[in-house]
Amino acid sequence: xxxxxxxxxxxxxxxxxxxxxxxxxxxxxxxxxxxxxxxxxxxxxxxxxxxxxxxxxxxxxxxxxxxxxxxxxxxxxxxxxxxxxxxxxxxxxxxxxxxxxxxxxxxxxxxxxxxxxxxxxxxxxxxxxxxxxxxxxxxxxxxxxxxxxxxxxxxxxxxxxxxxxxxxxxxxxxxxxxxxxxxxxxxxxxxxxxxxxxxx
Numbered sequence: 001x002x003x004x005x006x007x008x009x010x011x012x013x014x015x016x017x018x019x020x021x022x023x024x025x026x027x028x029x030x031x032x033x034x035x036x037x038x039x040x041x042x043x044x045x046x047x048x049x050x051x052x053x054x055x056x057x058x059x060x061x062x063x064x065x066x067x068x069x070x071x072x073x074x075x076x077x078x079x080x081x082x083x084x085x086x087x088x089x090x091x092x093x094x095x096x097x098x099x100x101x102x103x104x105x106x107x108x109x110x111x112x113x114x115x116x117x118x119x120x121x122x123x124x125x126x127x128x129x130x131x132x133x134x135x136x137x138x139x140x141x142x143x144x145x146x147x148x149x150x151x152x153x154x155x156x157x158x159x160x161x162x163x164x165x166x167x168x169x170x171x172x173x174x175x176x177x178x179x180x181x182x183x184x185x186x187x188x189x190x191x192x193x194x195x196x197x198x199x200x
Contacts, residue, residue, distance in 0.1 A: 028057060030053075108145040122138065
């Protein structure tokens with residue numbers, strides 16, 4: 001009898017502790033358009049901030065279908081957003097860019113990681129060809145939680161339309177280029193600039 005009573009008390013204690021520790025497993029829907037003041041808040045530790053920042057507890061929706069976001073350290077407001085098995089690069093005033101390959105599964109989007117910015121590298125270069133318009137290109141090198149890193153290169157298109165047109169309102173669409181092309185363009189234009197200025 002005593003053994004049964006002890007077992008019952010132990011089981012009750014386990015259920016109670018499991019219930020108390022359950023908050024750490026809460027599934028939250030965190031908006032991807034939160035204001036900067038909300039981005040660094042731990043909504044598990046500070047549940048009172050959820051309503052103010054538009055964060056909701058998930059009950060019935062499949063968790064994998066909820067967008068999850070992590071910010072890069074640069075450029076400003078750049079982030080990665082994952083929904084199920086799709087990964088997007090989001091840059092300010094541009095349309096999202098789909099990223100494919102192993103990186104999709106090598107960046108973690110847990111509640112703890114959400115508060116850690118990804119310490120990426122951002123290399124921006126612009127030049128003015130003779131008789132041409134300004135050319136702007138950049139390279140993003142993104143490290144993953146698996147210890148790998150991937151580089152993506154883009155050409156910034158000229159802004160078209162006016163502030164009243166849909167194109168400008170939605171943002172520009174980045175033109176993805178090969179990083180070999182980026183490296184060659186930077187090298188050739190730096191060399192041309194040195195020759196033009198009398199340096200070799």
